[in-house]
Amino acid sequence: xxxxxxxxxxxxxxxxxxxxxxxxxxxxxxxxxxxxxxxxxxxxxxxxxxxxxxxxxxxxxxxxxxxxxxxxxxxxxxxxxxxxxxxxxxxxxxxxxxxxxxxxxxxxxxxxxxxxxxxxxxxxxxxxxxxxxxxxxxxxxxxxxxxxxxxxxxxxxxxxxxxxxxxxxxxxxxxxxxxxxxxxxxxxxxxxxxxxxxxxxxxxxxxxxxxxxxxxxxxxxxxxxxxxxxxxxxxxxxxxxxxxxxxxxxxxxxxxxxxxxxxxxxxxxxxxxxxxxxxxxxxxxxxxxxxxxxxxxxxx
Numbered sequence: 001x002x003x004x005x006x007x008x009x010x011x012x013x014x015x016x017x018x019x020x021x022x023x024x025x026x027x028x029x030x031x032x033x034x035x036x037x038x039x040x041x042x043x044x045x046x047x048x049x050x051x052x053x054x055x056x057x058x059x060x061x062x063x064x065x066x067x068x069x070x071x072x073x074x075x076x077x078x079x080x081x082x083x084x085x086x087x088x089x090x091x092x093x094x095x096x097x098x099x100x101x102x103x104x105x106x107x108x109x110x111x112x113x114x115x116x117x118x119x120x121x122x123x124x125x126x127x128x129x130x131x132x133x134x135x136x137x138x139x140x141x142x143x144x145x146x147x148x149x150x151x152x153x154x155x156x157x158x159x160x161x162x163x164x165x166x167x168x169x170x171x172x173x174x175x176x177x178x179x180x181x182x183x184x185x186x187x188x189x190x191x192x193x194x195x196x197x198x199x200x201x202x203x204x205x206x207x208x209x210x211x212x213x214x215x216x217x218x219x220x221x222x223x224x225x226x227x228x229x230x231x232x233x234x235x236x237x238x239x240x241x242x243x244x245x246x247x248x249x250x251x252x253x254x255x256x257x258x259x260x261x262x263x264x265x266x267x268x269x270x271x272x273x274x275x276x277x278x279x280x281x282x283x284x285x286x287x288x289x290x291x292x293x294x295x296x297x298x299x300x
Contacts, residue, residue, distance in 0.1 A: 034077035034091070037300045039070045041093040041114055043145050043162045045191055046074055049223040050234055051261065051271060051299030068099035068106070068293075086119040095147075097283055104284050107152040117142040122170050138169045141176075143193070156202040164195030164217065185228030193219040197240070204285055205248050213244035215253070229268055232261045240280070249286055255279030261297055271297040 039050040052071040072095040081088035095110040119142075121135035142165055149158040168176030179188045197215045204211040222235040240253040261273035273295040281289045 034074070035300070036074045037298050038072050038074070040072045040095055040097075041074060041091075041145070042072070042095065042110070042147060042160070043143075043164060043193075043195075043197070043217070043219070044221065045143060045166070046077075046089075046091060046114070046116065048191065048221055049189075049232065049299065050221075050236070050259070051273070051295075051297035053273065053275075053293075053295040053297045055275070055293040055295045068101070069096060071096045071298075072110075085121055086117070088118075089116045090114070104287065105153050106283065108149050108158075108283075109152070110147050110149045112146040112148055114146070115142075115144045117144075118168065122168065125171050137171055138167055138174055140165055141168050142166075143195075151203075154203045158202070159200040160197065162195060162197040162217070164193045164219075166191055166193050181228065183228070185225065186223075187225050187228065188223070190220065190222040193217065193221075196243075199282075201285075211247075211249075213242060213247055213249065215240040215242050229266055230263055232263065232271070234259045234261070238279070240282075250280060253280035253286060255281060259295075261295075269298065269300055271299070273297050 036046065037052045038044075038046075038048060039052050044050070053069070055068050055070070072093060075092045075094065077089060077091045079087055079089050090113060092113050093111070095108075097106055097108045097110070099106040118139070120139040122139055123133050123135045123137050127133050142163070144164075145160070145162045147158075147160040149160065151158055166175065171177060172179055175190060175192055177189060178186055181187055195217050197217055199214070200210060200212045202208075202210045217238065217240055219236070219238040222233075224233040224235075225231070226233055236255075236257045236259075238255045240255075242249050242251050242253065255277070256279055257275060257277040259273055259275035261271040263269075263271040275293040275295055276291070277293070278290045279288065280286050
């Protein structure tokens with residue numbers, strides 16, 4: 001009951017703020033200055049729509065309910081290469097992931113630099129006949145992540161790096177395309193990824209021992225706006241394969257995490273949401289989790 005009342009209070013506050021237009025102005029200013037907030041930038045595009053969140057979680061594997069925070073910020077953006085053929089973008093990021101779960105406490109601060117490289121120019125759809133339309137209709141692009149993590153619970157430092165390939169286009173129903181309605185509202189987009197990850201994690205299995213291993217990764221992220229600027233559905237599916245021989249960790253580590261977010265006040269910055277997560281979570285030492293979360297979200 002207390003959670004429900006708290007949620008309605010937050011909903012009313014956000015709705016009144018959104019109607020005044022203050023949230024839209026704040027979001028526009030931060031976007032113009034290349035600043036954005038998401039749940040994570042760890043192995044995902046900077047344009048993905050998964051919001052940062054404060055969550056009350058219900059663990060289906062135990063009677064343990066707890067609070068957690070997932071907050072990632074893209075601080076700036078540097079375009080090092082821009083020409084007719086493509087572009088290279090670097091951006092620093094910082095993340096904080098905290099949980100007071102008594103069986104799996106987390107308190108990690110993560111800093112690093114990501115890159116996104118688009119080697120080919122994309123064609124523009126619906127150009128009149130006879131006009132030049134250089135580039136590719138569907139092009140690969142590359143995304144890399146470096147993460148230096150301070151684990152305050154175990155008092156150790158962790159390293160992670162990833163390299164992934166995805167696809168991008170300007171044409172409807174192809175990967176990376178932001179499909180919009182007649183009023184220019186975003187309705188649908190998706191990103192497929194394949195790649196590899198490298199992890200160096202002290203105390204992952206045994207105290208005093210450092211686990212060093214790589215995984216191959218296949219992932220798809222889908223963002224659907226059921227009602228524009230109101231109701232958003234995110235679907236995230238990930239499949240890891242441990243490439244290390246004779247590892248204590250599982251060979252195959254799938255994960256799914258759908259979420260539903262409600263944005264009151266005709267704005268797309270703050271929302272209330274529900275998320276369900278099932279699978280082998282890298283932020284929970286690759287343990288199997290089955291968790292539902294009630295969330296207060298921010299996405300700028």
